[in-house]
Amino acid sequence: MLRKRLYLVFVLFMAGLMLFTACTPKTGGNAPVKITIFVGFGAGSDPDSMAALNTIAEEYNASHKDIQIEFMFSTWEEHTSKFSTLLAGDLAPDLAFPIGIQGIAEFYDEWIDVSPYVKRDTYDTSDFYGPSLQLLNFNDKTIGVPLGVYPSVTFFNEDLFDAANVPYPPKQYGDTTWTLEKMIETAKLMTLDENGNNAASPNFDPTKITQWGWGGWCGPFRTVPGKFGGNPLGMSDDFKTANMNTDGYLEGMQFLYDSIYTSHVRPSSVDEGSTFTGMDFTFESGKVAMFECFSWSSYAFPNFTTAGNWNVAAVPAGPHGDVVSPVNADTFAIPGHSKHPDQAWEVAKWLMQPEMQSRLCGIFGCIPSRKSLASGWVDSLSAEYPNVDFQVFIDSINYMDASPNNESWVPNYSKIWDATENAMSRILSGDSSDVQQVMNDLQAEVQGYLVEYWAAHP
Amino acid sequence: MRRGNNVPHYAWNNYMNKASKPLPLRRLESLWGYLFISPWIIGFLLFTVGPMIASLVFSFADYNIVSPPTNFGLSNYIKLFTNDPDFWHSLGITATYAVIAIPLNLVFGFALAYLLNQKVPGLAFWRTVFYIPSVLAGVAVAILWGLIFNPKFGILNWFLGLFGISGPGWLSSPDWAVPALILMSLWSVGGGMIIYLAGLQSIPTTFYEAAQLDGANGWQQFFRITVPLMSPVILYNLIIGIIGTFQYFTEVYVLTSGLTGGIGGPAKSTLFYNVYLYSNAFRYMNMGYASALAWVLFVIVLLLTLLVLRSSSAWVYYEGELHNK
Numbered sequence: 001m002l003r004k005r006l007y008l009v010f011v012l013f014m015a016g017l018m019l020f021t022a023c024t025p026k027t028g029g030n031a032p033v034k035i036t037i038f039v040g041f042g043a044g045s046d047p048d049s050m051a052a053l054n055t056i057a058e059e060y061n062a063s064h065k066d067i068q069i070e071f072m073f074s075t076w077e078e079h080t081s082k083f084s085t086l087l088a089g090d091l092a093p094d095l096a097f098p099i100g101i102q103g104i105a106e107f108y109d110e111w112i113d114v115s116p117y118v119k120r121d122t123y124d125t126s127d128f129y130g131p132s133l134q135l136l137n138f139n140d141k142t143i144g145v146p147l148g149v150y151p152s153v154t155f156f157n158e159d160l161f162d163a164a165n166v167p168y169p170p171k172q173y174g175d176t177t178w179t180l181e182k183m184i185e186t187a188k189l190m191t192l193d194e195n196g197n198n199a200a201s202p203n204f205d206p207t208k209i210t211q212w213g214w215g216g217w218c219g220p221f222r223t224v225p226g227k228f229g230g231n232p233l234g235m236s237d238d239f240k241t242a243n244m245n246t247d248g249y250l251e252g253m254q255f256l257y258d259s260i261y262t263s264h265v266r267p268s269s270v271d272e273g274s275t276f277t278g279m280d281f282t283f284e285s286g287k288v289a290m291f292e293c294f295s296w297s298s299y300a301f302p303n304f305t306t307a308g309n310w311n312v313a314a315v316p317a318g319p320h321g322d323v324v325s326p327v328n329a330d331t332f333a334i335p336g337h338s339k340h341p342d343q344a345w346e347v348a349k350w351l352m353q354p355e356m357q358s359r360l361c362g363i364f365g366c367i368p369s370r371k372s373l374a375s376g377w378v379d380s381l382s383a384e385y386p387n388v389d390f391q392v393f394i395d396s397i398n399y400m401d402a403s404p405n406n407e408s409w410v411p412n413y414s415k416i417w418d419a420t421e422n423a424m425s426r427i428l429s430g431d432s433s434d435v436q437q438v439m440n441d442l443q444a445e446v447q448g449y450l451v452e453y454w455a456a457h458p
Numbered sequence: 459m460r461r462g463n464n465v466p467h468y469a470w471n472n473y474m475n476k477a478s479k480p481l482p483l484r485r486l487e488s489l490w491g492y493l494f495i496s497p498w499i500i501g502f503l504l505f506t507v508g509p510m511i512a513s514l515v516f517s518f519a520d521y522n523i524v525s526p527p528t529n530f531g532l533s534n535y536i537k538l539f540t541n542d543p544d545f546w547h548s549l550g551i552t553a554t555y556a557v558i559a560i561p562l563n564l565v566f567g568f569a570l571a572y573l574l575n576q577k578v579p580g581l582a583f584w585r586t587v588f589y590i591p592s593v594l595a596g597v598a599v600a601i602l603w604g605l606i607f608n609p610k611f612g613i614l615n616w617f618l619g620l621f622g623i624s625g626p627g628w629l630s631s632p633d634w635a636v637p638a639l640i641l642m643s644l645w646s647v648g649g650g651m652i653i654y655l656a657g658l659q660s661i662p663t664t665f666y667e668a669a670q671l672d673g674a675n676g677w678q679q680f681f682r683i684t685v686p687l688m689s690p691v692i693l694y695n696l697i698i699g700i701i702g703t704f705q706y707f708t709e710v711y712v713l714t715s716g717l718t719g720g721i722g723g724p725a726k727s728t729l730f731y732n733v734y735l736y737s738n739a740f741r742y743m744n745m746g747y748a749s750a751l752a753w754v755l756f757v758i759v760l761l762l763t764l765l766v767l768r769s770s771s772a773w774v775y776y777e778g779e780l781h782n783k
Contacts, residue, residue, distance in 0.1 A: 077715055081740035088523045110524065269724060270609070270627035337524075414741045422726055431632040431725040448541075456520065456529075 032068045033343045038083060038093035040074030041103030042330060043296060043364035052363045060350065067343050080106060080414075092337030094344040097147075097351065098330035098364055101135060101407035102417075104143050108409050111333040113141030117345045127354075131402035132369040135329045138409070144331030145352050148366025150294040151325045151396035152219065154183075154315055158387075159308035160211065160289045164190055164198070169290065169313035171392050173323065173399060180227065180255065183290070183316045187213025187265035190289035199264050206264040213265040215282040215291030216256070220417070221424040222406040223326035224252035227318040232406045234420065234446065239411050240454060242446040244420075245439040251319070254435045257427050269428035283307065294328050295393050298365035301385060312392045315399065327400035328407065330366055367393055411453035419445045513749040521746035534750035545751070547726060548734035549758075555636060555730065556703040559643045563699055564692060567650030572684075574651070575658045585655070592649035596708035603642045604629070604713050629713055632727035639728065642709065650695045657691035658684070686775040693774045697763050704759050707732040731755060 039045055044053060053071045061068045072093055074082040086092055087110065096103065096111075104111060117123070123145070125133060132146035154169050161168055166189045170178045190213030191199035198204060199213065217223055222232045230248015235241060243249065259266040272282060281300055282288045286307035292315060304310045317323045332348045334341050351360065354370055358377070361368045367377050378390045410416050423442040426432045492499070517534055519527035538545050574585050591599070606612050607628035615625030626634040665683045674682065685692075710728050715721045721737065722729035735755070739748035 080743075084523045084740065084743060107524075270630045272630070412742070414737075414743075418737070418741070422723065425723050426632075426725040429627075429630065429632055429724040431727075 032064075032066050033340050035067055035069045035095060035340060035343055035347050036093040037069055037071050037095040037097050037347070038074065038086070039071050039097065040076060040079035040082065041096055041099035041106075042076070042328070043098050043366075045073050045075055046299070049363050056356075056359075060347075067347060069347055079103070083107065087335070087337050090337070092335045092339070094338040094340050095332055095334060095348060097332040097348070098360075099144070099333050100328050100330055101405050102328075104136075104331075104333055105407060105409035105413045107335075108138075108413075110335050110337070111141070111143045112336050112338075112341060114144060114334065114345065114348075115142040118142065118145070121349070123349070127370045127372050129369055129371060129397055131327075131397060131400055132329060134402040135327070135405055136331055137403075143333050145348070146369035147330045147332070147352065147357060148361040148364065148368050149397060149400065150296045150328040150330075150366050151393055151400050152217075152223075152292050152294050152315055152327065153325065153392050153396055154290055154292050154313040155283055155297075155304065155310060156290045156313055157283070157286065157288070157308045157310050160190060160286075164192075164289075166190060168311065169316075171311075171313050171389055173314045173395055175314065176317065178314060179317045180319060183214065184259065184263055184265060187259075187290060188263055189213065191263075191265045204264070209264065209267075209271075211287045211289070212267050212282070213289045214259060215288040216259070216266050217326070218281060218291065218293035218297065219326050219328075219406060221252075221420045222417075223401075224256065225249045226324040226326065226401045226406065227315075227322055228252045228255070229318065229320040229322050231404065232401060233404050233408060233410055234416075235410060235450065240450055242443050242450055244423075244446050245436070245443040249442075250436065250439045253423070253427055253439055256424070257433070257435050260428070261430070261433065268430055269425060270430065272428075279303070283310075294326070295367060296328060296365045298381070305385070309387055311388050312390070314392060315396065323399050324401050325396040325399040326406050327397075327402065329369075329405075330364060367397070411457075412449040415449045416446050419449065513752055516746045517749035517753050519746045520744075521749070522743040523745045524743070527746060534747050535754075538747070538750055538754060544726075544729065544734055548722075548729045548731045551636060551727075551729055552704060552706065552731040555640060555706065556700065559640045559703055560696065560699040562640065563643060563647050563650060564695055566644055567647045567695065568654050568688070568692070570647060570651045571654030571658055574655060585652075589648040589652050592646040592652075597712050599642075599645060600709040600712035603638075603645070603709070607638050607642075630724060632725040635714075635724065635727045639706075639709065639713075643703075650699070653695060654688065654691055657688050661687045687777070689770075689774040690776060693766070693770050697766055700762050700766065701759055704755060704762075705732055706730050707736065711736070 039050075039053065043049065050071070050073055057069050057071055083093075083096070084107075118125070125145070128146055129149065132149050135149075136142055136144050136146055156169055158168065166186060169183070169186065185200075188199040190211065191204075191209060192211040193205040194208040194210050195203070195205065199206075222234065225234065225248030226232050228248035228251040230252065231243070233239070234244050234249055236243065256266075260268050267276070267282060267288075276282045276285050276287075279285060281291065281293065281297060281303075283291045283293075284300060284303040284307055315323060315325045332351065334344045334348070338344055350356065354368075354373060357368050357370060358373050360366075361373075361377065362380065367374060374394050378394060381390045382388070419442060423438050426438050427435065432438050516527055518530050518532065520529040520533075521527035570588055574581065574588065578584070606614050609615055609625060609627045609630070612625075612628075614628070618625040628634050628638040661684065665687070666679055669679050669683055707730065710730050710733050711721055714723050714728050714733075722733045731751070732755075735748050735751040738744045738751060
């Protein structure tokens with residue numbers, strides 16, 4: 001009996017202790033405000049970036065008494081569930097950083113408008129690239145100040161081009177001969193079967209391909225229609241009518257299909273799942289002559305180098321003359337649920353200082369959005385990869401799809417995103433050879449999502 | 459009652475005990491019992507019953523996690539049954555998987571247990587070998603099978619290649635992704651096997667001895683003695699299998715999240731019910747709709763379980779019942 005009573009006393013004591021500690025305020029009145037920065041909407045969650053960001057936090061905390069910062073990391077795969085759970089649990093972080101256009105769109109209503117802060121502090125934006133500012137100006141608010149942009153360029157393997165004695169793709173924009181049609185022609189010459197025949201040869205065996213001329217676009221499908229004169233949104237300007245089976249979407253999807261199953265210059269997703277296992281980009285294999293990708297692929301540059309000498313060229317013009325370098329961008333966003341938005345803005349300003357911006361872009365692989373920092377970015381990477389002409393990235397900024405962007409908000413954002421990606425996967429995997437039918441299905445699905453959205457948001 | 463000299467000591471104690479009305483021993487023990495299990499009860503109420511009730515409420519509302527639930531009504535359930543092709547698609551994939559994977563797992567688990575119930579050298583070793591996979595974490599297993607299914611370098615296509623068969627793309631092929639997952643499900647057959655094994659060992663040998671005296675051959679003994687006496691265990695594994703397959707998620711999530719088309723790809727070929735539920739909850743921020751999906755799943759599993767239990771009177775043999783007849 002004594003033992004039971006002791007147990008009872010112990011249980012009650014522990015319960016009381018837990019209640020007491022749970023109800024005790026964590027900070028005193030003069031304690032510094034802690035700003036939690038959520039990292040997971042894009043770059044920043046790999047081990048190297050996490051270590052670098054934690055170092056930055058230590059530096060900030062050592063030099064600031066009123067505000068302390070702490071990074072909270074999430075993988076990309078878990079970012080929506082983790083972030084929404086934090087919001088639901090009244091544990092909203094104070095900043096989301098870095099965050100791209102997609103992350104902004106996923107939680108569009110959550111972010112506050114920073115334009116009052118910009119106005120109050122007369123924040124100087126004159127040094128920023130115009131399109132990078134344009135990316136963050138939405139109809140009803142401005143979200144963040146641009147940290148950096150990730151324009152797309154054509155990567156090519158010089159060794160493979162040299163071996164095939166095929167001229168390199170042009171580096172300069174404005175070369176009207178560098179079109180998607182020309183790119184496919186070049187890719188045919190670079191695609192080889194196991195007998196060494198290229199895809200332009202009548203003896204070419206498409207079932208025994210050992211080297212592909214083109215690795216495709218590394219971006220989502222919404223990066224494609226802009227190249228074919230279409231609108232990346234894939235719908236009318238009022239977001240009420242889907243336009244998935246017309247214009248750039250249909251033409252772009254047909255181009256994608258033909259590149260795999262007609263000209264055989266691009267591997268299918270089944271080929272990608274087999275030949276290129278363990279690689280983020282097929283280009284890393286040394287078996288792909290060209291592909292188009294964003295500058296955030298910089299983390300894989302060492303693997304590109306292992307695959308051979310590589311360089312970058314301009315993106316080709318589409319069949320209607322559109323030269324579009326799909327772009328991703330990073331900024332910060334302040335959640336509406338943040339308990340310390342003013343302090344969050346101060347931290348964001350500190351992170352956006354030129355020297356810090358340069359340093360952060362060095363971590364994430366972005367081109368700083370400040371024009372004055374561009375040459376430093378080029379010099380820094382050129383020192384590491386002297387063979388590569390990094391100025392092409394800078395030149396691509398003028399051709400980026402700033403507005404609308406390939407990640408711009410649309411109603412029912414993630415559903416439509418998944419729908420377009422699924423449609424692309426039907427083509428890439430060979431699940432369907434009827435492009436028109438795939439796009440008709442997509443059209444019906446997206447239209448359904450638009451109707452659903454507007455029924456809930458009259 | 460006053461204690462006088464003529465009142466026995468034990469009688470006085472009994473009187474005093476009754477006067478102070480102490481709790482009966484059984485009730486006292488019950489109270490202690492509840493106290494000791496109270497952490498579990500509190501946890502169960504807070505973290506299981508509470509969320510279940512909350513999800514039931516959310517299932518009748520528009521709820522995006524971030525804002526309070528609104529528009530209470532039946533709209534989620536109406537949409538689910540009348541205007542959501544992905545609901546039926548995901549249910550179809552899950553049902554297809556269940557129809558093939560559950561019988562396969564039952565048969566393979568039983569067969570393995572039967573073999574390991576024989577007197578073979580290294581019996582403990584083999585039992586351990588076949589059981590170990592079932593205790594490994596789902597994520598680790600998924601990653602392992604991702605390598606096995608690799609069309610170019612995976613051991614599966616290498617093995618098929620030995621017979622001149624060119625293996626498919628498995629997970630990257632919409633036609634082969636679900637068959638690949640069914641094949642993978644056999645990996646964890648050891649969990650059922652160990653239960654079958656316990657059942658097999660509880661069958662009295664006297665039944666077999668009597669059958670042998672009556673001239674029954676091996677097959678007859680298997681189908682007339684082993685299977686009937688094992689039928690309650692088969693029933694248990696069947697129900698557990700139904701519940702498990704309808705909650706199938708982790709492996710698909712791990713194996714398909716990196717593919718073109720995202721989770722549930724390629725081309726929605728692995729859009730299992732729970733994958734679709736997860737997407738609604740945490741990608742599309744439709745927690746209300748996801749809750750409705752969860753409750754429909756609960757009802758489906760409940761109905762299937764009841765159906766199986768109902769049918770069990772026709773095919774499950776309980777020794778005790780026979781005695782009562």
